[in-house]
Amino acid sequence: MTLGGETSIQARTGDPDVALAAAGDTSAFERLYRTHVVRIHNLTRRMLGGQEADEVTQDIFVRTWQKLGQFRGESAFSTWLHRLAINVVIERRRSFAIQRERMSDDAAALDGLSVKPARADLTVDMEHAIDQLPPGAREIFVLHDVEGYKHREIAAMLGIATGTSKRQLHRARMLLREYLSGG
Amino acid sequence: MGVDVHEEWTDQLSEYLDDELDAAGREAVEQHLRGCADCRAVLNDLKRVVAQAQTIPPSPLQADLWDGVAAGIQGTGRKGAGVDAAHPSTPVPFRRRFTFTVPQLAAAAVVLMAVSAGIAWQIADRSAQRAQSTVAAGGTRTDNGADVTTAPVVALERDTPAGASIVQVAYADAQYDAAVADLEKALKQGRGRLDASTIAIVEHNLQIIDQAIAQAREALSADPANSYLSGHLVEARRRKLDLLRRATALTSDTN
Numbered sequence: 216m217t218l219g220g221e222t223s224i225q226a227r228t229g230d231p232d233v234a235l236a237a238a239g240d241t242s243a244f245e246r247l248y249r250t251h252v253v254r255i256h257n258l259t260r261r262m263l264g265g266q267e268a269d270e271v272t273q274d275i276f277v278r279t280w281q282k283l284g285q286f287r288g289e290s291a292f293s294t295w296l297h298r299l300a301i302n303v304v305i306e307r308r309r310s311f312a313i314q315r316e317r318m319s320d321d322a323a324a325l326d327g328l329s330v331k332p333a334r335a336d337l338t339v340d341m342e343h344a345i346d347q348l349p350p351g352a353r354e355i356f357v358l359h360d361v362e363g364y365k366h367r368e369i370a371a372m373l374g375i376a377t378g379t380s381k382r383q384l385h386r387a388r389m390l391l392r393e394y395l396s397g398g
Numbered sequence: 399m400g401v402d403v404h405e406e407w408t409d410q411l412s413e414y415l416d417d418e419l420d421a422a423g424r425e426a427v428e429q430h431l432r433g434c435a436d437c438r439a440v441l442n443d444l445k446r447v448v449a450q451a452q453t454i455p456p457s458p459l460q461a462d463l464w465d466g467v468a469a470g471i472q473g474t475g476r477k478g479a480g481v482d483a484a485h486p487s488t489p490v491p492f493r494r495r496f497t498f499t500v501p502q503l504a505a506a507a508v509v510l511m512a513v514s515a516g517i518a519w520q521i522a523d524r525s526a527q528r529a530q531s532t533v534a535a536g537g538t539r540t541d542n543g544a545d546v547t548t549a550p551v552v553a554l555e556r557d558t559p560a561g562a563s564i565v566q567v568a569y570a571d572a573q574y575d576a577a578v579a580d581l582e583k584a585l586k587q588g589r590g591r592l593d594a595s596t597i598a599i600v601e602h603n604l605q606i607i608d609q610a611i612a613q614a615r616e617a618l619s620a621d622p623a624n625s626y627l628s629g630h631l632v633e634a635r636r637r638k639l640d641l642l643r644r645a646t647a648l649t650s651d652t653n
């Protein structure tokens with residue numbers, strides 16, 4: 216675990232900025248940040264909701280900086296970063312899990328009684344609709360349908376059974392179906 | 399209602415769509431689908447949802463977050479060579495504001511997740527709103543003549559991108575309390591028009607929000623300079639107004 220690993224990281228990833236950043240080059244790290252921040256922020260926002268996305272995104276990049284030395288180039292840097300981001304999001308969410316679930320189920324029920332959004336723009340609708348999902352269903356929907364992870368992988372990341380992942384995904388899709396069809 | 403009747407089938411449609419069923423399960427679903435237009439319609443809807451999710455375009459950031467990241471990575475001891483990068487042991491000062499373990503904060507964060515996103519708010523200056531008494535959208539008036547628009551809830555735009563343009567206004571306690579009192583009064587008067595489950599939802603949420611407000615205040619009194627906490631407090635109070643406003647709106651809608 217010394218700096219001797221850097222050259223091999225560079226050799227394997229082909230991205231000199233990864234190795235430079237791992238060696239302490241903040242300019243290189245800023246370039247990495249700029250390359251990846253939109254994707255990470257989108258992931259974070261969709262999984263956690265808009266309010267926390269900025270802070271959590273910053274947290275993710277700070278941790279990325281701290282952990283760069285552990286990156287061995289066994290996968291693409293973007294894949295490694297993405298997994299790190301998901302772990303941070305999951306960790307963040309776990310600390311609030313119970314209260315949040317309780318609250319947002321109620322909120323979703325209340326939303327069912329209130330005004331549906333305008334349907335002018337399907338994309339905005341989809342973002343908005345995802346944001347309205349109960350957190351458990353939302354993160355699985357984002358991981359599976361938006362990010363393309365398999366139930367097996369999601370189950371491992373979240374520490375749940377694949378059956379639970381499947382049920383929550385279906386629940387999310389059914390809620391979104393209802394929401395997007397406008398009622 | 400068809401959905402309820404066919405629930406045992408619709409419940410399998412995501413797995414069917416994702417090709418997660420075994421051969422026998424798939425065959426059974428297909429057989430049902432051949433004879434059931436309702437379930438075929440649900441399947442088509444689910445396909446649409448998945449297709450939309452897969453093609454959802456990235457949306458740009460509202461703000462450049464780099465400065466915060468840069469502040470966070472200072473002091474990690476990783477600047478320059480010679481540091482064992484695999485074991486960054488120094489905690490980052492920047493992260494202190496994220497390392498809340500206080501239960502109060504959990505409650506406060508709950509509030510952030512509640513109700514709906516994409517709402518742009520503005521709390522009017524009390525004198526101004528007294529003068530004009532305006533609600534831009536979702537303006538409500540209860541049937542018993544209580545004018546809910548006296549609450550300083552001015553603009554509600556549902557189609558604002560999530561997280562965008564939330565105007566956080568440091569409004570005075572008195573102003574806020576008056577708004578809440580107005581809405582609470584209107585809600586109380588219109589309560590008879592709501593069904594029991596709606597009342598339960600509203601009250602349950604109000605209770606959680608009130609608790610979050612109290613806890614955020616308590617945490618703030620211990621750490622007054624904490625902007626994260628004060629943001630939570632503002633947000634919790636905003637949620638309360640929003641919830642009250644929406645609940646009050648329901649008392650007139652549901653008639």
Ligand SMILES: [Zn+2]
Nearest residue numbers: 404407434437
């Ligand atoms: Zn059917």
